[in-house]
Amino acid sequence: MGSAPVSSLRALRRARDRIDRDYAEQLDIAALAAEAGYSLGQFIRAFDAAYGETPGRYRTRRRVERACDLLRSVNLTVTEVCMAVGFSSLGTFSRRFTELVGRSPSEYQRESAQLGGPAPIPGCFALMFRTGLRVQDATDGSGRD
Amino acid sequence: MITGISIVSVWVLDADSAKEFYTKQLGFDLTTDIQLDGGMRWLTVRSPGGQEFLLLDPAHSMLDADTGEQVRALVAKGALSPGVLATNDCRGDYEALVERGVEFIQPPAERPYGIEAVLRDDSGNWFSFTQRHAAE
Numbered sequence: 001m002g003s004a005p006v007s008s009l010r011a012l013r014r015a016r017d018r019i020d021r022d023y024a025e026q027l028d029i030a031a032l033a034a035e036a037g038y039s040l041g042q043f044i045r046a047f048d049a050a051y052g053e054t055p056g057r058y059r060t061r062r063r064v065e066r067a068c069d070l071l072r073s074v075n076l077t078v079t080e081v082c083m084a085v086g087f088s089s090l091g092t093f094s095r096r097f098t099e100l101v102g103r104s105p106s107e108y109q110r111e112s113a114q115l116g117g118p119a120p121i122p123g124c125f126a127l128m129f130r131t132g133l134r135v136q137d138a139t140d141g142s143g144r145d
Numbered sequence: 146m147i148t149g150i151s152i153v154s155v156w157v158l159d160a161d162s163a164k165e166f167y168t169k170q171l172g173f174d175l176t177t178d179i180q181l182d183g184g185m186r187w188l189t190v191r192s193p194g195g196q197e198f199l200l201l202d203p204a205h206s207m208l209d210a211d212t213g214e215q216v217r218a219l220v221a222k223g224a225l226s227p228g229v230l231a232t233n234d235c236r237g238d239y240e241a242l243v244e245r246g247v248e249f250i251q252p253p254a255e256r257p258y259g260i261e262a263v264l265r266d267d268s269g270n271w272f273s274f275t276q277r278h279a280a281e
Contacts, residue, residue, distance in 0.1 A: 006158065009221035013269050016223065020250045050222050073255075 004046060011036040012050050015043075016058065023062045024086040029055050063087060064100045071109040078105045152189065154199045155227045156220050158268040160188050163200045166267035170245045173198070194231065223269045235260040235276035249274075 004012070015032045032055060033043030047055045063085040070081045079090055082105070087093035097105045157163035167173045173190040176197060180186050185207070188200045203213035203220075219225050232238045235253045239262050243249065250271065251263040259277040266272070 004218075006217055006221040009218055010158075010269060013221065013223035017248070017250050017265065 004050065008046065009050060011038075012047055015047065015055065016051065019055065019059050019062055023059060023066060024084060026086070026088075027059060029059070059086075060096050061100060064097050067093070067097060067105065068101065068108065071105060072112040078109065081105065150196075152197045152199050153227050154201055155266070155270060156203050156216050156225060156268070157200045157266070157270075158202065158217060158220055160186055160200060160202045160205070162267050164188060164190070167198065167200065170242070170247050170267075172245075192230075198227075220268050220270060223265065223271060225269075226271045226273070229273040229275050230264075232274060232276050235262055235274060239274070 015036045018032060018035075019027060029044070030040050033040045036043055038046060044054050044056075047053075047058070051058065053061070066085045067081050070076055070084060071078070074081075076084065078094075082090050082093040085093075087096075094104055097108070101108055103111070155163075164175065164178065167190045168175050171192075173192050175189075176191045177187055177189045184205045186202070186205055189197055190200065191197045203216040204210075206213065208216060239249065239253050242264065247264055249262055249264045251261075253260050253262040253274075256275075259275050261273055261275040264272050264274050
């Protein structure tokens with residue numbers, strides 16, 4: 001377990017919280033690095049060491065996770081959801097979404113509508129425990145764990 | 146019969162700062178603050194709804210020094226959550242708490258089970274902050 005000093009970990013956590021909070025904005029990783037007191041390269045390495053993925057990857061995952069939430073619960077088009085969660089290109093959104101979720105945004109939206117009500121798991125836990133993207137997988141037999 | 150949890154233990158990075166945060170910013174009452182033999186401090190606060198919380202610095206606890214450092218790192222990086230804080234007015238309390246400088250990761254949002262926001266304490270612990278829909 002690489003343990004950075006507590007003060008650095010707090011700075012990294014603040015940066016991650018910014019991504020959680022402001023995912024819909026044009027969040028610049030270099031600016032987050034500067035706020036946390038790191039050079040860009042150091043920041044990416046330290047974030048990866050603390051959280052197991054790069055800040056850019058985390059930002060993408062957060063946006064896709066929010067997109068899943070909107071596609072399940074709100075009557076918006078895929079393009080509207082794409083813009084609402086901070087992607088500027090529909091092509092990039094669809095590609096990233098499909099990589100992470102295993103189906104396209106429109107397929108996901110259609111399936112969620114057919115499944116009816118959401119699983120009884122608090123959204124915050126789905127986010128924090130990273131199960132948000134996998135719960136749906138379990139229903140089609142591809143399985144988690 | 147088990148009736149619930151009488152004290153929730155919360156690992157904090159700095160007991161004095163946590164005492165300020167939980168009493169001044171979250172609006173809890175201080176219930177105990179005593180220094181025990183061996184360096185441990187028994188610092189407890191109570192929410193307006195009556196739930197008691199023990200605020201414990203891992204560096205001054207029952208943990209050995211190495212384990213204490215590991216727990217401090219987990220708290221600092223924001224990995225730990227002591228649980229779900231219950232409220233009867235999520236949106237109203239959210240406004241009041243933000244006004245007092247409490248940091249939220251997620252603003253109140255409608256969920257199937259209620260209205261939920263997510264906040265952090267001054268150490269980095271996260272709490273779901275939820276107003277549950279009435280049980281059917």
